[in-house]
Amino acid sequence: MEHAEEHGHIIPYGTLVKVWLLLLFLTAVLVFVSTVYHDLLAVPALLTITPLKAALVFFYFMHLKYEKPFFRGMVFLVLVVLIIFIGLTFADISNR
């Protein structure tokens, strides 16, 4: 049991390939939407599809889904810090 915990979960090849296909699909959607509906949708697509792609890489390729909750908590904390930085900077910029 300890052995399994120490060496982690083996992600099946099929799952990894599916995630990769999903990432390629999302990239295609992002490129399509950004070029065809540039003025309307480029920024909303950037703000939704890109974090989704990053999340797929974090959770599956980087094994975060199978790590102890502590790891997920740390990553979450760092992202929250980054978002606070971005939020405060924009609050400053927009009130000058």
Added chain:
Amino acid sequence: MSTEPVHAHPVHPQPVHPHPVHKDYQGSKLGMWLFLFTEILLFGGLFLLYSVYRATYPLDFRAGGQHLNTFIGVANTVILLTSSLTVALAISAMQKGNRKLTMACLGITIAFALMFLVNKYIEWTGEIGRGIYPNGPALLKLPNGEKIFYGLYYCMTGLHGLHVLAGVIALSIVLDFVRRGKITGTDFIKLENVGLYWHLVDVIWIFLLPLLYLAA
């Protein structure tokens, strides 16, 4: 110190361990993640800088983005996503004890990384050829916002390119470890940590593509 007899401690000789020395895999991975956090905040700072200037010069940034080679940007995205897959496959293969598949996957990953750098070279020489480089004739004629856009473009893709280069070196070292049997199906934390680094390089590019090439 030197007056102490040499044979002061041999009362309880250490038994020879029947198993290899304990390694703290969780701690090792934690250390790698901490390093990745500094990388996230490093690039996060650049993303923030980009966003603020983009909000200040929306039209200039848009013009700058339209002059970039979107095809190469998208091609490099596909290359990096696929190389991320091959690293992830290499780790699963190593966990299953399949050394040959691991080495093949790592070799393909390195080939993809080099392809990425070749594309970057083609892209940059194209832009430099058009006179867009620091103090270049074409760059000096551009409005201020577009100058900032290209400055950020070169800094962000350049810094990312250096990370890809570092990744090639790290992946090559790990490939050699696998070849020499220093990384095995039960001790593969080095491979896992280099994989984590490589995926983060991929994630950074996932953000650079829309910021620089698509939504600008």
